[in-house]
Amino acid sequence: MTLDYAAAVEKYEPTLGLEVHVELNTKSKMFCSCATEFGAQPNTQTCPVCLGLPGALPVVNAKAIESTILIGLALNCSIAPYSRFARKNYFYPDMPKNFQTSQYDEPICVNGYLDVEIETDEGQKTFRVDIERVHMEEDTGKSLHVGGSTGRIHGAEYSLLDYNRAGIPLVEIVTRIVPGTGKYAPQVARAYVTELRDILRSLGVSDVKMEQGSLRCDANVSLAPVGSGKLGTRSETKNVNSLRSVERAVSGEIERQANRLENGERIIQETRHFLEESGATRPGRSKEQAEDYRYFPEPDLVPVTPDAKWIEELRTRIPEKPSLRRKRLQAEWNCPDKEMESLVNAELLDVVEETIKLGAEPTRARTWWLGEISRLANEKEVAPTSLVNAVQVAEVISLIVSGELTDKLARQVVEGVIAGEGSPAQVIEKRGLKVVSDDSALMSAIEAAIAAQPDTAERVRGGNIPAAGALIGAVMKATGGAADAAKVRELLLKHLGQG
Amino acid sequence: MTNIHSSAAEMAAALSKNETTSVELTKLHLDQISKVDGKVHAFLHVDTEGALAQAAEVDAKRASGEQISPLAGVPLALKDVLTQKGIPTTAGSKILEGWRPPYDSTVVSKLKAAGVVILGKTNMDEFAMGSSTENSAYGTTQNPWDLSRIPGGSGGGSAAALASFQAPLAIGSDTGGSIRQPAALTGTVGVKPTYGGVSRYGVIAYSSSLDQIGPCARTVLDTALLHEVIAGHDERDSTSINAPVPQVVAAAKKLDVKGMKIGVIKELNGAGFQAGVIERFNESLDLLVANGAEIVEVSCPNFEYALAAYYLIAPSEASSNLARFDSMRYGLRVGDDGKRGAEEVMSITREAGFGKEVKRRIILGTYALSSGYYDAFYGSAQKVRTLVKQDFDAAFQMADVLVSPVTPTTAFKIGEKSDDPVAMYLSDIATIPVNMAGIGGMSLPCGLAAEDGLPVGFQIMSPVMQDDRMYRVGATLEAALVSKWGKPILANVPDLGGK
Structure with missing residues (x-):
């Protein structure tokens, strides 16, 4: 048997969680002075630091810290007086150092919220989305796996790497779980990302272009039987590249999970890849066995300790929601x-x-x-x-x-x-575009029009007022449109004894 | 008349009086290298052409009356852990064989700007992991005092180059004693400045929170002169301290310790130390007292845990720092037969390219950072680090500088400890606490041990950014020792050139 969406949400209560990655629009990268412009020739915006060459060291981009604090403040977060970067260790060719420098257990902004409004059957309703953390990290390079059937590194003949993106400042905004949305989960997800995008745009900190990847959303969805008060196993859908896709990905995932549960199958904790054309998702990496990233504090960077006065100054710069x-x-x-x-x-x-x-x-x-x-x-x-x-x-x-x-x-x-x-x-x-408002100048044009169309003039004199249109048109044409049509009409009718 | 046995200060003076030229001086040293380095193996790469070109440039500047810095024209040996643009840089590892960095480390930029002539790159334990240079992938360096013995490590190449008069100045790096221990075992002077005193940009990282670059020479004054060339804040290293460089040259010229309190660390004086080492150490204390200093005994009870904690922190950071050596972008690549995937090629290359000790530390560090073990290992080690700092803080309340022998023994035989890593690790028992606390430490020769006629090192430690204190005490002690022995201790080193 198959459950459609309506049946799925009648039986199962969805719980949402959203992780949004935002590329900041700083002129230079997170830890070096390389340019960040989108679309440059591959590997032209790189240096020893973002290529992870031996001996190179990172230095935090102060503008990125400022932007992140602005985001945190706009999302009602507390700004940590002391936060640190950590290293997330794993091997992958698009990561030059084989670790990503990212904030981990000491993020810069914590405990915020964002209220979003959606249209429900009972009219406008506000949902509060709690924000767990806003933290800074660096983007990885981009890989293009050539050959093979999956487009993934396994089975590819070779891979092309572009490190222009490596080290672009990223901010990750993580919500707490969002319970109680019921059937509106997809709309709440979309409203949240929309509101967030608008806030980021109003702050001027990012281009927020989902199609270019400067704003990326991962949607976590889990289901539990309605009224059970439990949390189900979640999946994490990636590659959601538009607001509409956010909504579709969540509803599609609710449907898929409901049908699995309905068939007595279990939900596998995994990342899933959203497929833009079909609106479906395909399985990605399993997260059943948690990868061990061996996080530890980044020894090449000093802690981030923003001055309280500076934070208050930044607070005054937060625009209206x-x-x-x-x-x-x-x-x-x-x-x-x-x-x-x-x-x-x-x-x-x-x-x-x-x-x-x-x-x-x-x-x-x-x-x-x-x-x-x-x-x-x-x-x-x-x-x-x-x-x-x-x-x-x-x-x-x-x-x-x-x-x-x-x-x-x-x-x-x-x-x-x-x-x-x-x-x-x-x-x-x-x-010479001034309106011709000089009556005598207009009068000569009117007289010229009457002389050119004596029959029409006669009909107007006879009381056929609509016929004046043709004369007015001629005057307007003669003055190159520089006359006020209402004025022309007034003068013309008066002249023909109809004023 | 200056010759290769002169001090750097004497060479600089002769250059400024036009008694010699930098080209002449450089040629003298290149000659000495070709005469003796076959026996010593201090250099991994000699840049004859580059050195002579640099020397000619300095001579031309001097001839044109241009203002040049005090050490301009004096040759130097560079530890192979620092990048120098276009010059092979291996950090003593096969995995970097053939790599020519596209950029200069900050220290190299400063040396070039000061006109210091870089003769070449010196041998070291692979990635600075070791105390004997036996871990170099390119062969062991021999101690000029006895070619059957190790010169210390990891900076054995730099120290041996000084002791065999192949260079009057050298650069080292010190993570747990890699400058001071080789200095002690070769009868030369080596300084580990305050952590953050010298930029690490371009230093191939072993353990980022412990690594520090420092000057090496044959006299305290020469070391001070070089210290002032390389020290100072660098905006490319965020852990470098933004404060004025301590006035170490002035301190090295003071030759007066009247009223200074010298703290002898109880825990680093006695058990486990060779009798001849303790004898020379105590004699030096007497000389300091004779010069008006006051000796106090201090206790650092947590030092007993320092070595164990170091062998968790340093390998942990190393396991992450060395992850970038994956054959994808530079250096060695093994097993790329067109069929194997990236991950397999990475693995094969790392298996082939890293030596035994490096693998041991990567595995140790990976384990210590693993989830479930982090708190017990890395976490506890960081707590010990704090305790070691507190011990130093308390000790510096009682004394202006702290002193100890540099090493428990004089230089040991090649092969003697290479199969017993723990015995090897114990060579650094007196030097490691200094790195853990980030303070400054100096090693200067204080005589020859009675039982084997080999040099003994005297360690002076000074508080953070008070590096001038150790230079003041070191220079005074050096002068007292020279007058006691009638000549510098290094005058006793065998002449390798004639044989």
Whole structure:
């Protein structure tokens, strides 16, 4: 028999545990001054230290410590006044020293939490995810196993190694077990990683790109019969490369384990590999026999002892929690859900907020950034914020509001700013884009239009007001769009005795 | 007229007065090497071309009137544990055969910057594990005092080079006595500075928390001059102390110990020590008293556990430090037949490339760090380390410096202890506590033992970053001994050059 998800969670209570690895965006590596840029030619960003050459010694990147403390503070952790690095010993070709320098039993941040909200059958509900620890470690190199069927080192013909990634600072954020999520376990997992990603982004400490591996999530899942109060054997799913995959991996694993239990099979404690295409997992390394990493304090590094004053100073730099900020801004701007979502996804929240702070009216600010500017950015395949800034957009909007620019002219101004012709005022000046509001100038254009279309004019005079559209169009065309259409209409109708 | 028997200070003086040139001086030493090193085997690699080029460069600088440092142009022998760019560096091991480091260790950079001419790399016990050089994969170094005897270890090559006038200066590394014990057994001077006093960057690690680089020479003043060249904070070694270098040259010129309290460590004076060693040691105490020092007896009860604790801590760290020698990136590779996997090739290479003693310590250390044994072994050893430090702290409350014989015996015969590791380990019983506590220690020759006519070493220990104290006492004692013996003790060493 097979249990589907609904049946699985009716019978079994899932318990979650999440381990998130974050690559910090420091300019240099954790223990040396090598660059960390993504995508460079293999083995070009290496030195004796990150290659583990004989005699080389690590030195801790102070910026990485700062970033880790910021993460800890944002996750409501205590910051340890004394923490140490340890060596985790095991042999693997992508690890140059055959040990990984990582914090172990003395991590820098402990005992935090993160509240996440999800939509349940009973409406919005908050789950508290307790954070056990946030610690620093170094990434390993990257191996590519060529030949063989599995893509793993066993059976490969040869392996290619790229040590550019070796020594990139990693922060590992480990939750305590998250009980009581019931059938919402997959959503809680996704909400947690989403909230965490947003926090990390707001702190500016990581690129948080799951697809590039700068944010990686391992999902631990175990099941126990509902009401048993027990904890089952857990599996650890790796290679979960998107938010959606987090949700799918957890629900898939719940289903798989429930069916095993249902068939009287036991759950094997192991790592499992998430398969993006099918949403299933395949078994990896067994963890039944705990590997002995022979951890001991790293003798080449001195303990990390951050000054209490510095920590307090860092605390003042923790921005508002992104989910709360979104709620606040949405209310302040009176912004529809959909639009808010688009702003968040397009990473435009900050710039829109800035534009509004500069005096722009919220609806116009949102519309400009999401509309015209995003369209141009899409065309050029760049980020909208790389084209224009908040100050320029706020200026354009204020000119529209004051009637000095029409929407159409404003688009030309923005174009000019992007083309590097200067500030909006300079573009207007250079391109002569001022709204033509001089009545006499408009009147001559109106008269010209009437002269060109005497029949239409006659119909308007006869009371056919909609027919005026054609004349207004002609005037607008003649003025190159520089006229205020409403003004043209007013003058035209008055002239034809309909005002 | 300076010759190879002159001190480094005398050579430096002759150079500055243009009585000789660095090229001339370097050639004299290269000649001596070719004459005697066939018998002594102090060098693993002689860099004739590089040394002469460096010497010529110094001569050119001097001729152009450029400001150069005091030891510029004086030749030096470098222990093969330090990386020197492009020069074979093996740490006495087969596993690094053929490796030419792509970078200079910090000490080598400082020597080069000071114009000290590097003649070549000296022999040592493999990875500095040993007390006789018998563990070198490249053959044993013979003691110039008696070629059938060991020169001490691990830095026997450096010490023997000094004692056979192949170099006036040398660099050693001291983890449990590897500078001081060879100095004692060859009638030369060797200093282990305060831990963190000299950068370890580029030093092939044996036991990171104990390893320390230090100067070796034939006089206390020469040792001090070299000490000041190599010491100081290095931002590439986070365990190096960020504080001014102790004024050791000034201290070595003081020749005055009036009012100083000299603490004799009860536990390192008597049982287990050769009668002739104790005799010379006590005679030296009398000389210090005659020069106005006061002798006090101090007790360090925990020293009896120091040796056992050392043989847990050092092998534990070594088991991790030596993990990088896996044939994947550099050095020896054995068994790579295109069919075997990486893991098997690693294993075969390590089997073939490491010597017996190194394997013994890797296994010991791996065991001591294993889960379930960690607390009993590594954990207890760290506690002993704290107790040893506390013993020193208490003793330094009562005395300005502490003294003891350096070794229980004079130089033993080649092969005498090579099958009995514990007997060999006991050679370092008086030197190991200094490394455990991270303090400074000096060995200087204090005469020849009556029963075998071989040199005896006198050890002076000073508190952390008070290295100047041991130089002050050492230089005073050296002057008293020279006047008592009518000539330096090393003047009694057989002339190997003529035969």
